[in-house]
Amino acid sequence: MNDLIRAGIKRMFRVKTLYVCLAVLFFIGGLDMIKESVFREPGRSLPDPGGYLLSGFLAMVLLSAVFITSFLGDEHQYGTLRNKIAAGNDKFRVYVSSFIVCHAAVMIMCGFVWLQTTLLGTLLLGGYTYTAKELLLLSLLSFSGFTMLTALFVLIALCVQSKSIGSVAGVIAAFAIMICGVMTVQVLSVPAFSPDYAGGSRRRLFEFIRLICPVSQMISFSDGMGAESMLISLAGAAVLLASGMILFKNRDLR
């Protein structure tokens, strides 16, 4: 398994997709922060870098889907998964090592967003107004949330043996998760006196979605449900990982 992981990590750094994803994250976060600090209107207060952190994570949902389905889709397309099996690795090892490599790539993106936002945010925008506890919670939630998302995208990428279909399915899933997460937080933030207020079973449904959806967890991270959300995400990752392994093991590879 170590050989598979080592080979996967080396390939991860050899492919362009990771660097393209990091460049996109820079354009979304870093460049915007530079623009904001240079062209700000006089008298207008600077935004909190925490907002850039969240927008970076939102972009990462899509980018991690793109990276994983492309990275593992290539293995299907080039037939190189066969080399791994023929080199004496069973499907279980191939699946787990693919998950670990993809998780490492997503964590690199996550680290990049953190580093970029913290450095540029401190230098250009004056630093976070979030407390240290809030930042720690957000980092833990991003770790658990992206672990679950990685498990989902790896499942799609390895069990759908066509790179193009897998990529489209991954991107659709990423958009669905993003829309669902943002919409849920919006619905739940409507004040009780508003006619659009969601009450009763509808509210309970949205609260449940907020609890399990990594995007809504990250957006509403300061609502005091951090530990519960993290555990749910990690449990979800474990379920997705196990389901993916069973599906992959019982599938005939092309």
Next chain:
Amino acid sequence: MEYILKTDRLEKKYKDFAALRGLTMHVPAGSIYGFVGKNGAGKTTLIRTICGLQDVNAGEYELFGVKNTDRCISRSRRRMGAIVETPSIYLDMTAADNLKQQFDLLGRPAYDGIGDLLNLVGLGDTEKKRAKHFSLGMRQRLGIAVALCGDPDLLVLDEPINGLDPQGIIEMRELIRKLNRERKITVLISSHILDELSRLATHYGFIDHGRIVREISAEDLENACRKCVRLTVTDISALTAVLDEMGIEYRITGRNRADVFAKPVLSRITRQLDRYGCDLISADVRDESLEDYYISLVEGGSHE
């Protein structure tokens, strides 16, 4: 005889289609085993199965003496290199990077030998050219180099000459011969291009509708396909006595039939047969090619 690969009544179904129907075959160590069959006969299904890409529904196989039901089967696959349908290479990498990737995968600590491998398959001068810019023949050769990274004892090649130009076919043939001769690698090569296989194989397995219809060594096949005269007589014992007396090589192929491997003077044979009261009914010249042999196997049932 020592066998590197043995299969026993393998069965594989894809929904309603049975791709393997009790396939039994034996690949001797050190051989170049030509796996012959038309498209859809089950060649690739068998190769996928022994490579561990899919499981069978029934039957079993042994690879290097390890059964497929044994937990160690994955480890025994380390002694095998394979190209299944298309070469398994990263098209966005150079030839050397592809080999480095495979070395990493196999846990080989250093990249020693990559240059030698590239030279062996004739890709020593590709430098920074990415595999996506390679010709089909170059990709096939790179695929073989990747398969050779683990110093395999068995090389499985699924239709390696498909789509190659004449020069590419010659190079591929020479490479396979070299690997078999110099590195003592057993080669299982599937193809439906019989003429090409006949220049390479030391053993054959003819597959049709998911079953091996005949396994035969190249020597036996050559004998079976030798030019001969088929004599049909009224009394086979009389014919054998006459042919023995005349010192002519022959093979009895039926109750009143024999193939004679010489240019017999029929009038002399007829005169001799008269002494035994035996009549010569017919004499047909037979010149069978590998293609004829294959067709008679898959279309005419058993070959006599």
